[in-house]
Amino acid sequence: MPLESIVPVERNPLSGASNSPLRRLAASPSSAPAAVSSARATAPPPADTAPGPWPDSGVRNWSPGLNQQLATAQQSQDYLEQLQDRLLTLKGLVSRRLASSGDQATALQNGPQDAPLARRRDELKLLWQQRPEASGGGLDAQLGFDADGTAPQRFRVRGLDARTLQSAGSETLAFSVPGARQQPASVRIDPNLSLGSLAQCLDQALAPIGVRVKAEPQASLVFQTSPAQWERLSEGLMVKGDGKRFPTGQPVRVQLDPTPALINPALWQLDSPEGLRQVLPEIVRASRQVEQTQSQVQRSLDRVDQALEANTPTADARACETFATQFAGQAAGAQGFAKLAALVGSAQGLPRHRVESLLKIQAES
Numbered sequence: 166m167p168l169e170s171i172v173p174v175e176r177n178p179l180s181g182a183s184n185s186p187l188r189r190l191a192a193s194p195s196s197a198p199a200a201v202s203s204a205r206a207t208a209p210p211p212a213d214t215a216p217g218p219w220p221d222s223g224v225r226n227w228s229p230g231l232n233q234q235l236a237t238a239q240q241s242q243d244y245l246e247q248l249q250d251r252l253l254t255l256k257g258l259v260s261r262r263l264a265s266s267g268d269q270a271t272a273l274q275n276g277p278q279d280a281p282l283a284r285r286r287d288e289l290k291l292l293w294q295q296r297p298e299a300s301g302g303g304l305d306a307q308l309g310f311d312a313d314g315t316a317p318q319r320f321r322v323r324g325l326d327a328r329t330l331q332s333a334g335s336e337t338l339a340f341s342v343p344g345a346r347q348q349p350a351s352v353r354i355d356p357n358l359s360l361g362s363l364a365q366c367l368d369q370a371l372a373p374i375g376v377r378v379k380a381e382p383q384a385s386l387v388f389q390t391s392p393a394q395w396e397r398l399s400e401g402l403m404v405k406g407d408g409k410r411f412p413t414g415q416p417v418r419v420q421l422d423p424t425p426a427l428i429n430p431a432l433w434q435l436d437s438p439e440g441l442r443q444v445l446p447e448i449v450r451a452s453r454q455v456e457q458t459q460s461q462v463q464r465s466l467d468r469v470d471q472a473l474e475a476n477t478p479t480a481d482a483r484a485c486e487t488f489a490t491q492f493a494g495q496a497a498g499a500q501g502f503a504k505l506a507a508l509v510g511s512a513q514g515l516p517r518h519r520v521e522s523l524l525k526i527q528a529e530s
Contacts, residue, residue: 230313231469237314238465240301245308245462247299249455251289256448258282259441282435290430297392306426308451308458312465317377318395319424320388322402324410327385330363331356333409341403341416342374342394349405350374360386387424427451 258281296304302314309316334356339349352370354363364380371378375394381387390398401418408414428451434440 231472233314234312234465235469237301237303237312238462238469240299241303241310242459242462242466244296244300244304245455245459248289248292248296249452249459251285251292252448252452252455255282255285255289256445256452258285259435259445259448263438263441263445279436286430286433286435289428293426293428293430302392303462304458307424308427308454310458310461310465315391317389318392320390320395320398321385321422321424322388322404323420323422324404325367325386325419327360329410330354330386331358331360336407336409338410339405339416340371340374340376341405342397343401343403344397345374347373349403354410388421427454 262282292299296306297316300316302316303311305311305316305319307319311317336354337351338354339351341349350370350373352366354366358366361380364378364386367386368378371388376388376390376398378386378388399421402421403416404411404419405416406414411417428447433444433447435444
């Protein structure tokens with residue numbers, strides 16, 4: 166087993182804490198390929214070393230996507246805990262203010278008394294803005310969870326709703342993305358089809374350009390795409406028809422409306438009883454959604470745990486002793502390993518450039 170396959174991998178500091186020893190085996194998203202590289206896992210041992218039963222047999226069977234899924238779930242779990250704490254704290258402040266005795270209108274005009282509310286709202290606003298990065302891409306604006314770290318951006322396209330699609334006769338629509346090299350995606354619109362069937366037609370046609378479509382019970386179509394693709398689409402998704410739904414018959418830039426976020430603290434008015442009464446149900450609704458998403462994330466963590474456990478070999482005393490012997494033998498003969506080991510203690514806590522300087526000095530000696 167090569168020495169590089171047992172070098173510890175740095176954990177992502179945003180990952181949430183876990184009580185499961187299996188979860189601690191996973192690396193951060195940026196380090197995941199190194200932790201589960203198939204080339205390293207299947208590399209043959211040196212000719213003079215007998216193959217050991219552990220840990221090679223386990224690493225070789227791990228799925229390359231498990232590390233990414235686990236890190237995303239842990240980061241999302243940690244973020245949801247922080248979000249729930251902020252929501253419940255603000256909920257308590259709002260409830261106490263509304264339930265306080267005396268003249269509420271006068272009390273709410275008192276600046277020092279409103280300061281805690283405004284401060285908690287601003288903290289929640291900042292945390293909500295940090296959601297994409299802090300959750301590792303696992304949580305979208307409605308707190309939908311994506312284990313692969315690619316939570317989509319959902320949106321609607323003006324002019325493509327149930328009313329317009331199921332009227333005005335048959336028509337072929339061609340969609341093009343700014344800067345895209347592929348040909349426009351074309352779909353035939355038949356107004357006699359149900360909204361679900363129309364959504365399937367659009368979904369199949371737009372999938373090559375990274376857009377998926379589904380019908381919702383409220384008789385509307387919801388489009389979704391990756392955050393990276395959304396930036397391109399929002400610059401100007403173009404649609405060309407036969408002159409029925411888009412009268413000019415020429416490519417037209419359509420308006421995209423992002424699905425509203427679950428909460429928007431920037432719009433919350435906390436300086437009047439009426440404003441607080443409107444905010445309180447939003448906080449309660451958001452808190453309930455956090456609980457539902459937490460359950461979904463926990464199920465994802467449990468599935469990863471099961472997968473890791475199924476692929477982790479039993480490490481008995483003999484296997485551990487064989488592994489230690491192999492490592493000691495390789496370390497003794499590895500070129501430069503002794504110098505690296507001598508530098509580890511002195512390099513801890515040093516800036517990167519200082520560590521590189523130390524390694525360079527040792528290499529030149």
